[in-house]
Amino acid sequence: MIFDRTDISDEQLIHLYKSLLKPRLIEDRMLIALRQGKISKWFSGYGQEAISVGIAEAIQTDEYLLPLHRNLGLFTSRKIELEKLFAQFQGKKEGFTKGRDRSFHFGTNEHHIVGMISHLGPQLTVANGIALADVLENKKRITVTFTGDGGTSQGDFHEALNVAAVWDLPTIFVVENNGYGLSTPSHEQFRCKQFIDKGIGYGMKAVQVDGNNLLEVYSTVKKLAEEMRENPRPVLLEMITFRMRGHEEASGTKYVPKELFEVWEKKDPVMNYEKFLIENDILTEEKTKEIREEFFSTIKKALDTALELPKIVPNTEEEEADMYAPHEQELIAPISSSQTQKRLIDAISDSLRQSMERYPRMTIMGQDVADYGGVFKITDGFVEQFGKERVRNTPLCESAIVGASLGLSIRGWKAVMEMQFADFVTCGFNQIINNLAKSHYRWGQNADVVVRMPTGAGVAAGPFHSQSNEAWFAHTPGLKVVYPSSPYDAKGLLNASIEDPNPIIFFEHKALYRAISEDIYDDYYTLPIGKAATVSEGEDVSIITYGMGVHWAKKAAQELNEELGENHSLEIIDLRTLLPWDKETVSETVKKTGKVIILHEDCLTGGIGGEISAWIAEHHFTNLDAPIMREGSLDTAVPFSADLEKNFLPYERFVDKLKKLIQY
Numbered sequence: 001m002i003f004d005r006t007d008i009s010d011e012q013l014i015h016l017y018k019s020l021l022k023p024r025l026i027e028d029r030m031l032i033a034l035r036q037g038k039i040s041k042w043f044s045g046y047g048q049e050a051i052s053v054g055i056a057e058a059i060q061t062d063e064y065l066l067p068l069h070r071n072l073g074l075f076t077s078r079k080i081e082l083e084k085l086f087a088q089f090q091g092k093k094e095g096f097t098k099g100r101d102r103s104f105h106f107g108t109n110e111h112h113i114v115g116m117i118s119h120l121g122p123q124l125t126v127a128n129g130i131a132l133a134d135v136l137e138n139k140k141r142i143t144v145t146f147t148g149d150g151g152t153s154q155g156d157f158h159e160a161l162n163v164a165a166v167w168d169l170p171t172i173f174v175v176e177n178n179g180y181g182l183s184t185p186s187h188e189q190f191r192c193k194q195f196i197d198k199g200i201g202y203g204m205k206a207v208q209v210d211g212n213n214l215l216e217v218y219s220t221v222k223k224l225a226e227e228m229r230e231n232p233r234p235v236l237l238e239m240i241t242f243r244m245r246g247h248e249e250a251s252g253t254k255y256v257p258k259e260l261f262e263v264w265e266k267k268d269p270v271m272n273y274e275k276f277l278i279e280n281d282i283l284t285e286e287k288t289k290e291i292r293e294e295f296f297s298t299i300k301k302a303l304d305t306a307l308e309l310p311k312i313v314p315n316t317e318e319e320e321a322d323m324y325a326p327h328e329q330e331l332i333a334p335i336s337s338s339q340t341q342k343r344l345i346d347a348i349s350d351s352l353r354q355s356m357e358r359y360p361r362m363t364i365m366g367q368d369v370a371d372y373g374g375v376f377k378i379t380d381g382f383v384e385q386f387g388k389e390r391v392r393n394t395p396l397c398e399s400a401i402v403g404a405s406l407g408l409s410i411r412g413w414k415a416v417m418e419m420q421f422a423d424f425v426t427c428g429f430n431q432i433i434n435n436l437a438k439s440h441y442r443w444g445q446n447a448d449v450v451v452r453m454p455t456g457a458g459v460a461a462g463p464f465h466s467q468s469n470e471a472w473f474a475h476t477p478g479l480k481v482v483y484p485s486s487p488y489d490a491k492g493l494l495n496a497s498i499e500d501p502n503p504i505i506f507f508e509h510k511a512l513y514r515a516i517s518e519d520i521y522d523d524y525y526t527l528p529i530g531k532a533a534t535v536s537e538g539e540d541v542s543i544i545t546y547g548m549g550v551h552w553a554k555k556a557a558q559e560l561n562e563e564l565g566e567n568h569s570l571e572i573i574d575l576r577t578l579l580p581w582d583k584e585t586v587s588e589t590v591k592k593t594g595k596v597i598i599l600h601e602d603c604l605t606g607g608i609g610g611e612i613s614a615w616i617a618e619h620h621f622t623n624l625d626a627p628i629m630r631e632g633s634l635d636t637a638v639p640f641s642a643d644l645e646k647n648f649l650p651y652e653r654f655v656d657k658l659k660k661l662i663q664y
Contacts, residue, residue: 001212001213001267001272001276003213003216003272003273004216004219005215005280006219008215010282013282014277016053016054016215016218017273017274017277017283017288018291018295019053019057019073020049020050020053020073020214020269020270020273021291021295022076022295023045023049023052023053023073023076024049024270025296026072026082027046027072029299029303030042030089033089033303038090038307039089039090040091040102042089043070044070044243044244044245045070045072046243046244046245047212047241047242047243047244047264047267047269048176048178048241048242048243049270050211050213050217050269050273051071051073051174051176051211051217051239051241052067052070052071052073052074053073053074053214054214054216054218054221055074055144055174055217055218056073056074056078057077058217058218058220058221058225059142059221059225061078061112062112063141063143063144064143065078065112065113065143065144065146066113066116066123066124066126066127066143066144066146067113067115067116067146068116068120068123068148068151068176069103070148070176070243071104071146072104074113075104075111075113078112078113080111080113082298082299082303083302083305083306086302086303086305086306086307087309088102088106089102089306092306092309092311092312093309094306094309096108097442097443098322100442101442101443105442106442107410108443109410114407114410114445117435117438119156119434120148120150120154121156121157121160122403122430122434124147124156124157124161124173124403125156125160125163125400125431126406126410126435127173128143128160128164128167128169128171128400128407129403129404129405129407129408129409129410129415130407130408131143131169131170131171131232131407132167132363132407133408133410134411135167135168135169135232135389136361136363136389136390140230141229142171142172142225142228142229143171144171144172144174145171145172146174147174147175148176148177149175149176149178149186150189152175153190156400159395159397159400160400161173161202161204161234161236162395162400163395163397163404164202165204165234168232169232169234170229170234171234171235172221172224172225172228172234172237173234173235173236173237174237175236175237175238175239176211176239177195177240178241178242178243179242179243194208194238195236195238196208196236198236199236202234204234204235205233205235206238207220207224207235207237208238209237209238209240210240211240211241212241212264212268212269213269214269224237242267244265244268274288322440322444323440323477323478324440324478324502325446325501327502329496329499329526329528331526331527332495332524332525332526333525334521334522334524335523335524336521336522336523337521339519340519340520340522341517341519341520342487342519342520343487343517344487344490344513344514345377345514346517347487347491347494347520348452348491348508350491350520350522351490351494351498352364352378352379352416353382355414355416355495355499356386356390358524359414361412362390362413362415362416362498363390363391363392363408363413363416364379364386364390364391364417364418365401365404365415365417366394366417366418366420367396367418367420368393369382369391369393369418370382370383370388370391371393372393374418375420376454376510378418379391379418397427398424398425399427399428401417401428402417402435402436402449403431405447405449405451406447406449408448413448414448415448415449415450416449416450416452417450417451417452418452419453420454421455421465422456422467422507423464423469425451425453428451429472432451432476432479432503435447436478437476437477437478438478439478440478441477446502447502448501448503449503450498450503450506451504451506453469453470453505453507454508454510455467455468455507455509455510456468456512456548457511457601457633457645457648458511458548458645458649459510460645461640462638462640463637463639466645467637468603468633469602470483470505470507470578470602471602471606473505473579474578474579474581474611476579478502478503479502479503479504480502480503480529480530480579481504481505482494482497482504482505482507482576482577483506483546483547483578484547484576485509485547485550485576486516487520488518488519489527490508491520491521491525492525492526492527493506493526493527493529493576493577495525495526495527496527496528496529499526504529509548511548512547512548512551516551527576530577530581531576531577531585532574532575532577532582532586533574533576534572534574535550535554535573535574536557536570536572537571538568538570538571538572538593539569539571539592540570540593541568541569541570541597541661542570542590542592542593542595542596543557543572543573543597543599543658544575544596544598544599544609544612545573545574545599545600546574546575547600547601549599549600549601550574552599552654553572553599555651556654556658557572559655560658560659560662564662571592571593578608581608581612583615586612586615586616587619590616590623591620594623594624594626595626595661595662595664596613596616596624596628597628597629597630597654598628598629598631599632599650599654600632601633602632602633603633603635603636604630604634605635609630609631609632613630626664629657629660631653631654631657632650633648633649634648
């Protein structure tokens with residue numbers, strides 16, 4: 001192994017040695033702790049330390065790193081307190097995740113590190129959001145994110161590189177090519193001979209480095225970073241290396257040919273670099289021994305301290321509270337009483353425009369949202385007012401943009417992402433469920449993201465543009481789910497959602513966009529998230545619903561009174577927020593009428609109506625004068641034909657059930 005020390009001082013060479021040795025010695029101690037049962041799992045970076053250390057030392061300390069589980073050297077190079085790091089490994093409350101996640105699944109803004117989730121690929125797209133914030137703020141900084149050769153098979157890898165290239169983001173994508181994805185060898189993962197060949201496909205620079213040569217890693221990254229700060233653009237950086245231990249320690253290495261270990265042992269980054277320093281009289285053997293003994297003492301002391309920490313005493317109230325970033329909503333009333341009649345679509349546009357004016361560090365992202373104004377024209381004219389930097393067309397890559405939204409939030413920005421249709425959210429599902437929703441619970445990082453979801457049937461759009469999928473998200477702690485039914489509510493609730501620092505899934509019924517209108521305030525105002533509205537008061541039956549269901553309920557109430565020739569008193573409750581839903585208002589209406597029917601457009605099985613009816617049965621059984629009823633759409637996909645779609649939707653079945661409930 002040839003080391004080129006060009007322009008690197010003796011002092012820096014010694015500093016790099018210490019930075020390289022430290023994670024190796026921690027690894028040695030952690031493997032002992034694993035065998036002793038003091039930690040539950042260990043993902044070893046043994047033999048790959050030069051990559052993490054060389055990169056961390058080559059960039060500025062205020063530039064973000066997004067590592068995987070074999071990058072201990074990034075954490076130690078950023079001078080993270082070993083006591084806290086070891087507490088994290090042991091699942092102690094004093095760790096970075098309060099015992100809620102393991103090993104390197106955490107972030108720390110203090111040290112400019114954002115850790116991984118187990119799905120490997122998502123952090124690549126989060127890195128783009130961090131880099132985008134630097135571009136928007138004209139900060140000359142880069143972001144570095146890591147993946148393994150196995151992780152490059154995931155869609156997030158493609159989406160992240162493509163977005164970074166299209167947007168000229170200063171992101172370095174590091175591929176640690178160690179020959180295996182767990183036990184699957186490279187030739188079963190991909191057919192390209194080397195990852196740098198992929199660079200041309202994305203229109204980006206690609207560089208290959210000997211990942212075991214500390215100085216080659218350090219010098220290459222230092223030069224790339226300097227270039228990228230002045231001329232922002234992404235780089236694909238392939239690090240050739242080898243994993244000397246199992247994917248995780250318990251999995252072993254029996255699947256790896258023995259001769260590979262013999263070859264790569266000779267390329268050990270610590271041994272070779274230490275030999276280079278001694279042969280060039282930069283260090284002596286006595287000095288390396290002294291450095292090792294000092295590290296042994298420091299590591300032992302920190303580990304002993306962490307081991308003495310008490311076991312976690314669960315606190316349910318704290319666990320539930322930490323799912324969300326703290327936010328005490330203060331309602332904002334309009335400055336003037338001026339009102340204009342507006343459709344639902346106009347109200348949403350109003351909200352977005354006024355929020356963009358209110359928050360200079362806010363972006364709107366989505367397919368065709370810029371010059372075209374979005375497929376529903378909600379952001380029409382926004383580019384002229386706010387520019388294409390803040391109103392950003394995206395490639396067709398939902399996962400990448402949700403991930404980038406989290407990255408923007410990490411840097412203190414607000415992000416509103418438009419799913420062109422709610423159906424397409426499946427392509428970004430992992431990011432929403434496992435990144436946005438769990439981020440604050442895991443390491444205290446809020447996701448200040450609103451995902452707008454044009455939803456619903458009734459427009460003959462077929463199975464892939466008509467689904468009601470709100471129940472998927474109402475089941476996910478850490479998210480808030482908002483679903484207005486009127487222009488007035490839409491504006492006030494969207495403003496409130498953008499104001500809220502937590503991730504919000506905001507549903508907008510497409511069939512209502514231009515079908516309803518009402519007078520709403522011209523000024524900015526907010527409405528309470530988590531509070532239902534009483535649409536009409538009544539004494540006989542409670543209809544609990546939301547979205548299009550509100551309009552069905554009003555229509556049914558009128559038609560039934562005309563048909564039956566009686567003035568039945570029906571109370572209609574519009575939930576407006578589905579997570580958290582308003583138990584207090586539901587409780588009051590059940591006590592008042594004693595008869596309840598729950599209506600939603602979503603399919604009946606697994607819909608939120610089942611949850612609400614179960615809660616009512618548990619808490620208000622003695623208040624009921626009839627069985628709880630519910631109605632939803634058929635348990636089928638949404639059909640295209642207008643006649644089939646009408647049959648699919650619940651209105652006629654709901655009217656029949658409502659009659660039965662009234663007459664019970």
